[in-house]
Amino acid sequence: MRIIAFLVFLLLVSPALAQEYVLDLATTVSKMAERKYDFSDIIDARAEKAIGIVYSDRRDKLPVSFESSMTRDLLIFYRQFYTASPSSAHQIQVKVYNFDLKEIYQADSKLYRGNVQLSLGFFAEGNAKPVHLVDYNGSLEYRRSPGKLNNINEVVRNLFQKSWEFFDAWIQTQELNHRELAEEVILKVFDPIRPSSRDTVFYDPERPLTWEDFTDRPKPFSKNNATIFASFSIEGSGNMESGSIQQEVHVKAYMLPRQSWVKVKSGYALNHEQMHFDLVRVVADRMVRKLRQLNLEPYLFAAKLNDLYLDAYREMNKVQEAYDSQTRHGLDENMQAKWNLIIQEALTGNYLKLEAQAGIE
Template sequence: MYKILCSFIVIQLLLIGDAISQQVVFQLSATEDPIHDAIFEIVEVRDNRKKGEALGQIYTTAAQKSNVLLGNDINAELKKYFTNSIRPQSGKNQQILISIETFELSENKNAQNTAAGELKLKFSFYVKGSFEPVHLLDFEGGMSYRRSIHRTDLVQQVTQQALGKALEYFNEWIDSQAFSNRSLAKSVKLIVEDGKNRSGRDTVFYDFDRALTWKDFTDRPRTGSRYNAVIFTSLAMEGKPFVEDGSIVMPLFIKVYMLPGQSWVKNKNDYSLNHEQRHFDVVRVVADRLKHSLNSLDVNPENYEALVNDAYFDAYREMNKLQELYDGQTNHGLKPDIQEKWNRMLDSALKGDWSELEMVLKGESL
């Protein structure tokens, strides 16, 4: 969160004019020097102060103070002023919401015909999208002034000047942040790759050029288990987004691995080793399908995290389902004919032909 504190100069406004009515209503005029080529638009203003609250009280005569209002509706009045104060670039711009947290005017009488006043502002700026607005920064500013009591119109000028300063600051801030702030990113680029990891004693990563050996099964066999061998395989995805040239770049590294310390074997033979290797192959195929799904996603800054997570969890569920189907249909490798059918299907799937695998996922038998 960004929080800006600004203190403006003291302005001397010692002029003489006609008295104003007891309730003062400011109507903001269009600025003579709007901000050109703005990369944002003010689409909404929300007053978070107490409903119907006046801006404060100012002297309208030497003996009387009056409430100050900003138009008939402060939200509408400010939105009109801010909209008229910028000239956005053509094309897609950031949609900005301004929340009014503080807007206070107070005055004290210095002499019979002069008043000293102070204006305090606090605005919160948000970027709007399809979901909840995202907070960008808070702006706090203040302006002190002195005026002739009869010139209440000069308080309006001070107010308008302070509003202009707030808008100018936000324009400078958003220009400086446009290419590096995730909240302002306009697009997302996913980079999906296999993780570059070296196998070691604790973890063996899938490698097309390195088949499993019984040396990769280092846990102590479970003597009470009815299985001859058990392999612990899994799938992981990791990555950390960053912003580059106004776009979110999301590198996603897919890891397929087995844990030797949680994998074991009783009687070592080639047939059993092949069965365990195929458990590993299942995870590799699921990882390839996950990569395909991720590369097919239609992502934007608002939905990419949810869509990426959904794709990963769908793949994880698919992995568990295939492992259960594999062991269930082969009876943990005790049905050689079915085992051979899975061998052929997985060989095809590893080459990118998923037709038979998708039939199995739909409940059809090999």
């Protein structure tokens, strides 16, 4: 008899526990607008996964859920309002930070008062991790009679629609000015002949080095007769224009007089140092050629530019080491003469002999 009583108790209470209020986001949109974005993913990032409680006509507490799942239903709901442009569409990820529905019964008015809160984050997807664009925070309050439970659906649909309208308005005003929404990168490379100063001598084929450009004190314990500090750099600046990133890159090949010195001055020694400077120019030229051939994506272009510069910098060090090693810092006159010819040819844009001699590609 105890077993039978226990089973009867389960039959009595199980239906009550299983009852819930299911949100239905399905709606009818008469005309879908074409947009340059598409919602690709909805992520449930809520700390509290329960949505909330509403009350039945008999004042039973009903946990709130979605027909399928919140992420799937919301993705379908958003996609009802637009069609993604086939030519170009930003892939948008949505993170749901909070979705909370609370309801209380007001005995004096015999009405239910409810509040729905929603917090979302919109992100642009690309080859790298999603980039944050904008957040939406909204809430709606409502009152309903006991027989109007389904009115909650309308309130929730209204709030989610407002979140879409907010994002839709934001992206239409920002897509031409927001860097993360750029459709392309237009790279402009500037490599002019620059005027030199006492502190910096910029490379100029019409201005060869003189010993007056070596102003540092000689290092008495160095085995070298002379040392030149020569290098190159790139500086960049960018802005958004008509949906494109206009990226400028300024190339500078230079030597620093105050970090360059000489012990015994001669025309032969000066030529050796000039070839060091010429090699900097050659490597910078090779980098500029690669820059102008780059196909840059908006999401990764800065890293790609940085990688190309670092590769060129490593190449410069390798070429300079090969030059000094093979000429024995200019002491081997025959090898020095060979390198002179190789460098002069490389300055014209023919790099085959230099690549073979220095072991670069």
